[in-house]
Amino acid sequence: MADTAPAPVDFRTDPSQYRHWKLALEGRVARVAMDVQEDGGLRPGYELKLNSYDLGVDIELHDLVQRLRFEHPEVGAVLLTSARERVFCAGANIRMLGQSSHGWKVNFCKFTNETRNAIEEASAESGQVWVCAIKGACAGGGYELALACQHIVMADDGTTSVALPEVPLLGVLPGTGGLTRLVDKRHVRRDRADVFCTLEEGVRGRRAVEWGLVDEVVPRSQLEETARRRAEAFAARSDRPAGARGIRLTRLEREVGGDRIAYRHVTCALDRTRGVAEITVAAPDDAPPAGLAGIHERGDRFWPLAMARELDDLILHLRTNEETVGLWILKTAGRSDAVAAYDQLLDQHAGDWLVREIRLFLKRVFKRLDVSSRSIFALIEPGSCFAGTLLELALAADRSYMLDGTFEGDGRPAPAVRLTALNFGAYPTGSGLTRLATRFLGQPDRADDLKGRIGEDLEAAAAAEAGLVTATPDDIDWEDEVRLAIEERAAFSPDALTGMEASLRFAGPETVETKIFGRLSAWQNWVFQRPNAAGPRGALQVYGTGQRPEFDRRRV
């Protein structure tokens, strides 16, 4: 928001605190209605008119998507609607965008798109299919939200329309996935997409179906019933267990104070002067439950889930509230055996709905790391447990340093990393490849060959030989090499690092998801930075003032 940010943003919420969404559970179908409170903005200075949204609205949606998946195994489809009669959703609030800093805008778009990815993942992998029913104007981010749903039904009533009016109205892009989802997900013909994205008033009725912008239109009187029928049909095909009991996601406990953030399994030490956050993820300190029933019984105290929730919250907290902390150092603490034992449970019971949700959640958390505009180093030291699920942290890092041997005077054994079955498919990146496959893109067999080494403790030389770590200094070199790397990183241009990391992290195939984060977001960031949008006479700034924007007409 304003450059001097007020109170930090807290991403923790629960349904009792929702101001902008209504949730109704109706057997196998959950009904989610957007009902944004005009005076409920996260920051002062704007009113959330016409069901427009800001980060606060999306924090609630993010929580809601998460809870539906964990707390409601019986829900096989979600029906997304608006509580308003005349407007579905007007998109991101323009005044909010106009008064926001560049970084806030970019971070806001990233988080909202991650939530839309989670909606798509729920439809595709979790048996919880999202159906959207549109009546009234559905514009910009509103239509981008609809685009995240599996099936879109729209009222054919002469006034309801879908639109992406960002280019003609605001001089920015439909940057929360809209452009990419049009042509790459819905396969809208590119020339039609071009016309559509320049029509302030959008497209309605039959043409919206013909162009592929929505899946069907029905008379307004039949919207509710049709959409419900579609949702029920998806729910009937869902493999989620209608009779199972969900687990409750209790409020995440944490201590935030000064330069320290502490959760139960995850802690973070901030050095704001150096711009470094040291994040330590602890192995489980209890024995794994005996079987599936034990996992369900532990609920959100089950280590992989508890750890994932904490790490997720920390990532979001750091991204939003600690902008100048540019380097995240990932460490682990505890016994690899303990991690591997939990991994075995996650592997063994992969078919269970709850275990599936936990694995998918971990996948999303690691993907948040991939798209965080922060440099990430992993430090692999004595006492660490980079095994299986936690090894993904090192594989997600831009580079990793592993001590070769022990520290003088330190009684602990030399560190080792360990592969488990979960490194070979449980946590694909946005590209669809595992982090191992992305790492060895030129040698497709190499990741497969490593399956033969599952369970082995690989010390520095072996880990380096297997290609799993970047550098392996010994006791004598460790301190200097690591300190230098950290200091150097802090001295580089933060923007150049962001662009470099975004280019190097996503080798290999591209998907709708990577295209949005890589290509579309980069263009949006550029546009957000341009005087034609964000300058004093830029389109985004003068919107609603009655003034016309002034453009530098040179094409770049």
Add this chain to the structure above:
Amino acid sequence: MADTAPAPVDFRTDPSQYRHWKLALEGRVARVAMDVQEDGGLRPGYELKLNSYDLGVDIELHDLVQRLRFEHPEVGAVLLTSARERVFCAGANIRMLGQSSHGWKVNFCKFTNETRNAIEEASAESGQVWVCAIKGACAGGGYELALACQHIVMADDGTTSVALPEVPLLGVLPGTGGLTRLVDKRHVRRDRADVFCTLEEGVRGRRAVEWGLVDEVVPRSQLEETARRRAEAFAARSDRPAGARGIRLTRLEREVGGDRIAYRHVTCALDRTRGVAEITVAAPDDAPPAGLAGIHERGDRFWPLAMARELDDLILHLRTNEETVGLWILKTAGRSDAVAAYDQLLDQHAGDWLVREIRLFLKRVFKRLDVSSRSIFALIEPGSCFAGTLLELALAADRSYMLDGTFEGDGRPAPAVRLTALNFGAYPTGSGLTRLATRFLGQPDRADDLKGRIGEDLEAAAAAEAGLVTATPDDIDWEDEVRLAIEERAAFSPDALTGMEASLRFAGPETVETKIFGRLSAWQNWVFQRPNAAGPRGALQVYGTGQRPEFDRRRV
């Protein structure tokens, strides 16, 4: 360059005018040595020290790549070297970049990368394989040039190195393909790429091979011989005919004056007030030659080649010298039968080396349209000939308007479009798909089905039904609809249009090429626009002054 540009840039040149490159023909191998003249900058204000380059240097390289392919069928491999002993190439000239406008920098990077794409295409599809021999420092754009070659041999002499020092030294990206080619072409492991891109001094010797940065290192005394042997081996496997005679690319004649640019087959009318360029491509006015010998005999007067050269030059001219002309309107004039007859020749003799070059050149020209940051409309009117090769112009456009029927009082028949065999594979886009396949991404059979309609003249209704055109107004609506669309386009933010078009034009699979143009370039554009690089205390501005850059440390 400076915001008030001096004389327009002319992309036409020939070996007699080269100042920066030496070409030696040695049988099947051509030897190209970079030898940049320090005082040979295209604009005043900088010296091209250490074999650094500016647009002028790259215009010559572009010409050279082109001539090697057309004028030298006997050349099966190209050996790229430096005429300097201590430096291979220091990359793009930093002072030139520092004094350039945002638009100039972006356009410069785009053109240089297109030339590197042409080098890669020569290696992959033209039987003219580029081999690079590096001695001395090879940094930034110098290494990016090497990365475009098929095989890189480097001297192992303690001083020779490859480096991408943009991030640590300049606060910008290796944005001419470097980052993408590292991980996606050469499959350098991402953590090693991360280390490499932050090392000012780069990497040399065995480690460069181990990391995949180069293909082999040899003692300096053996560099010349090894590289030559590699080139000879590639040449020996080339299918280019050693005994054939090339065709000469004579100087392109054109008249540039006021608001008109005229070539033999291509004309352009500029309306700078409205920001519109109307480009008309004329069908051949002569009968096609009788057979293959006739094609060779006509040489660069052969219509497809002559037209391609003219259109290519015009695109480059407009991009560089007419920045505020944001909308290109493509028209054609002449008989579809004439175009189709030439297409038949290009189809029939596809195996001939010259015909292959002509088809590949046309492919490159159309790809230049795809990545031009200009809106493109096609107008399909009576008297037009959007057939086959020329139909690609309409398919490359962001949208097309086709008159349904005739104009009142105009004796000419209603316009028609026509598919030929060449629309089904001769001119793939950067993604590897044809423009038809990209258009019908959601219905993969549809492009194939259209093969059944090759040769048919499709008037508006049929063309619309086949999905080939965007809108088909009739005589009554035509003028208003087209005029309005043009006026509207001119009123939008040029930046938003650039981002939108770049997102909508490249649906479907991604390749190194599309990743560079879409993802990497977008990030580079963003970085180029950021105060941390381009502001008064930005890294790019203070480089070489002895001052340290000042960074806003917020990560975005």
